[in-house]
Amino acid sequence: xxxRGNTSPHARSRTPCVTGEAVGPxxxxxxxxxxxxxxxxxxxxxxxxxxxxxxxxxxxxTKIACDRGxxxxxxxxxxxxxxxxxxxxxxxxxxxxxDTIEGVAGETxxxxxxxxxxxxxIQCGFCTPGLIMSCVALLESTPHPSEEEVKAALGGHLCRCxxxxxxxxxxxxxxxxxxxxx
Amino acid sequence: MHAFEWMSPQGIESAARAATTTVAAAxxxxxxxxxxxAALLKAGGIDLLDLMKEGLLRPRRLINLRDIAGxxxxxxxxxxxxxxxxxxxxxxxxxxxxxxxxxxxxxxxGTSASPQIRHLATLGGNLLQRPxxxxxxxxAHHCTRKGGxxxxxxxxxxxxxxxxxHKGCAIVHPSTCATALVAFDxxxxxxxxxxxRRGVSVEDFFLLPEADVHRENTLAAGEIVTAIWLPAxxxxxxxxxxxxxxxxxxxxxxxxxxxxxxxxxxxxRKAAIVLGAAAPAPHRARAAEAALTGQRLGEALxxxxxxxxxxxxxxxxxNGYKLVIFETLVRRALLAAxxx
Numbered sequence: 001x002x003x004r005g006n007t008s009p010h011a012r013s014r015t016p017c018v019t020g021e022a023v024g025p026x027x028x029x030x031x032x033x034x035x036x037x038x039x040x041x042x043x044x045x046x047x048x049x050x051x052x053x054x055x056x057x058x059x060x061x062t063k064i065a066c067d068r069g070x071x072x073x074x075x076x077x078x079x080x081x082x083x084x085x086x087x088x089x090x091x092x093x094x095x096x097x098x099d100t101i102e103g104v105a106g107e108t109x110x111x112x113x114x115x116x117x118x119x120x121x122i123q124c125g126f127c128t129p130g131l132i133m134s135c136v137a138l139l140e141s142t143p144h145p146s147e148e149e150v151k152a153a154l155g156g157h158l159c160r161c162x163x164x165x166x167x168x169x170x171x172x173x174x175x176x177x178x179x180x181x182x
Numbered sequence: 183m184h185a186f187e188w189m190s191p192q193g194i195e196s197a198a199r200a201a202t203t204t205v206a207a208a209x210x211x212x213x214x215x216x217x218x219x220a221a222l223l224k225a226g227g228i229d230l231l232d233l234m235k236e237g238l239l240r241p242r243r244l245i246n247l248r249d250i251a252g253x254x255x256x257x258x259x260x261x262x263x264x265x266x267x268x269x270x271x272x273x274x275x276x277x278x279x280x281x282x283x284x285x286x287x288x289x290x291x292g293t294s295a296s297p298q299i300r301h302l303a304t305l306g307g308n309l310l311q312r313p314x315x316x317x318x319x320x321x322a323h324h325c326t327r328k329g330g331x332x333x334x335x336x337x338x339x340x341x342x343x344x345x346x347x348h349k350g351c352a353i354v355h356p357s358t359c360a361t362a363l364v365a366f367d368x369x370x371x372x373x374x375x376x377x378x379r380r381g382v383s384v385e386d387f388f389l390l391p392e393a394d395v396h397r398e399n400t401l402a403a404g405e406i407v408t409a410i411w412l413p414a415x416x417x418x419x420x421x422x423x424x425x426x427x428x429x430x431x432x433x434x435x436x437x438x439x440x441x442x443x444x445x446x447x448x449x450x451r452k453a454a455i456v457l458g459a460a461a462p463a464p465h466r467a468r469a470a471e472a473a474l475t476g477q478r479l480g481e482a483l484x485x486x487x488x489x490x491x492x493x494x495x496x497x498x499x500x501n502g503y504k505l506v507i508f509e510t511l512v513r514r515a516l517l518a519a520x521x522x
Contacts, residue, residue: 009301010248020196022243025185045188045244048231068232069299084298087228091188092246134297155431156296 009081010093030094034059035103043090050074050085053100061101061129071158075130076100082137084156101129104136112136115174116167123161131157135171144175183234187243189221192250197223198375198404200245205230205312206397208239214324216240223247223406225268226304228295229311237321247306253408256280261414267306267407271295271359274305284412286421286440290362293425296432306407309360309370309384313353313398313462314434315343326351326395341500342436345508346461351391352498354459355398358438360384361458362423363410364466365440371409372401379408388463398462418451419444420522424515425458426507435459437507439491441515443474450474455491455516457508467491470512479520488513 027042034057043052050067053059053076062085065073069087076085077099104110112135115121122128131154138145138153145153150171159167191197201223208217221243224230233239247253253268256277263279274280275292295303317323317334324330335343335352343352363384370387372380387399401407415421425438438458444451453474455467470491477483491512492505 020189020191020193022187022189024187028188044185046183046185048183067235069228069296069302072296072298075298078301081301082298083301084296087231087299087302089188089227089231092190092227092248153297156298 009078009083009096024091028091030091032090032093032095033097035099045089045091047090048086049076049078049088049090049093049098052090053085053098059100059102063126063129065126065158071127071130072134072156073127073130073158075133075157077133077137080137080140082134099133101132104132110136111174111178112139112171115170115177119166119170119173121163121166121170123159123163127157127159127161127163131159131167135167135174138171139175139178143178145171147172183231184240186241188246189243190246190249194250194253194373194406194408195375195377197245197247197250198373198406200243201375201404201406203403204397204401204405205233205239205310206401207403208241209233209312209327210329210396212329214321214328214330218242221245225307226270226302227307228299228303229307233312233319236319238319247406253306259411263412265305265410265412267410268304271300271303271305271308272297274359275300283415283419284362284366284421286362286365286423286442287359287412289423290358290425290438290440293423294358294432299432305359305410308357309363309387309407309410310399310401311356314356315353318353326391327353329396336498339500340498341503342459343498343501344461345495345497345501345504346457346465347390347392348462348496348498349390349392351395351462353391353398353462355388355461355463356434356459357464358423358425358435358458360388360464361438361456362421362440363412364456364464365421365442365454366412366415367454368413369411370407371411372405373408374402375404381411384410385464385466390462415442416444416452418446420519422515422519422522424511424518426511437504437511439508439511439515441512441519443479443516443519445479445520448478450477450479453487455487455512457491457512460495460504460508467493467512469493474516481517484513484516484520487516 024045063073069084202221208220220241253266271291281288421442425435442454457465470487473487
């Protein structure tokens with residue numbers, strides 16, 4: 001009997017060289033579905049997803065701070081799951097669906113973004129895009145989280161301005177005001 | 183990061199054949215220069231990328247294990263579980279059977295690192311991650327573990343280092359999942375380049391510095407951990423994992439402990455007590471286990487056992503504080519397990 005927990009965010013990704021032949025160190029063509037748009041681009045095996053988003057796709061909303069998976073400023077969603085994009089190689093997520101801060105707002109701000117403004121949950125703002133990606137993912141999986149659940153979901157984020165209490169208040173507020181999802 | 187080649191085979195044997203060395207061996211050198219010809223295996227890549235970004239590894243090629251089908255499954259076999267090495271820490275922590283029957287492992291996996299990292303990091307990689315010792319992770323320190331002749335921790339900043347078994351090197355093993363797995367008598371299936379398989383208990387897989395100061399485990403070049411086996415626990419087994427960190431959010435612990443008790447009619451039939459962040463390998467507190475086995479569980483006995491867990495400890499200049507934390511953690515874990 002095969003049992004699975006939640007699936008790995010890599011489940012839908014395949015690297016472009018599953019034939020077993022070595023590629024690189026020069027650029028290798030891959031495709032990514034970034035904020036709903038299919039993008040074909042060449043990436044070097046050593047390029048992280050964060051670097052590719054910022055330097056090749058000019059999506060500079062995703063921030064790189066520690067570059068070691070220790071601050072979560074670079075959080076994006078990989079096939080829906082929040083991950084540190086600095087610790088993912090772009091080549092290994094060929095074909096994946098990537099959501100970044102640039103795709104969060106529609107015609108108007110996302111309720112989480114609006115709540116951040118309302119609750120003054122931003123000071124310098126460097127950690128904010130990553131925090132918002134985690135908060136949006138949390139409210140999709142857990143529309144009405146407890147304060148403990150919010151703290152657990154945000155446990156990886158470092159904010160050196162110390163906006164945490166405002167961020168937690170903003171998420172709880174966004175959860176209260178948003179319609180209960182089916 | 184430096185430029186490197188990429189390979190993503192679909193079979194275990196082709197991946198094993200493509201690997202030239204292990205991460206540990208690629209970091210050993212005479213003068214502190216990592217092996218720049220190495221072809222290294224990569225699963226989640228969390229520790230590997232960290233070491234590469236720090237310039238402690240400079241592989242010519244990475245061999246991706248994540249496209250190999252079947253390594254991301256958890257299967258029930260003979261009442262126990264066979265866990266694929268590519269199972270992420272998130273999957274492990276959320277898995278119903280793991281949570282119900284191997285609670286200590288679900289707790290260890292679910293409190294490792296941050297949510298974002300747990301979604302990427304694999305159980306295999308967690309067991310094989312290199313120690314967090316800041317001298318090992320500093321390019322400026324050519325320490326014993328990297329082929330030098332000095333363990334800088336003995337006369338240096340050793341507040342996070344070992345209190346047991348630190349002959350020649352004072353690292354602590356960083357995997358809290360390993361702490362839990364040893365408590366369950368888990369075994370590893372390891373596959374070599376020719377497809378040959380060997381089995382080893384998790385306890386025997388990890389090495390102390392006196393056995394080999396350059397590596398933390400018995401994995402050889404071209405070998406891949408292909409399964410983690412958890413034997414069926416008895417009906418009366420109860421387990422938990424506890425840890426104490428410097429911060430409330432994610433970090434490697436100052437101290438962690440896994441306990442597994444088999445209790446019938448209030449009598450402890452079997453006890454496994456394992457300390458993490460205490461020694462260069464998961465440390466089995468045998469004196470504490472012996473103190474409980476065959477005895478009626480009670481608070482006084484548990485206090486005695488918790489003290490016995492520190493038998494043989496030899497703290498360094500700055501880590502004596504760990505003794506108090508470990509005794510408290512073991513006592514709390516045993517009291518909670520006995521009451522559950």
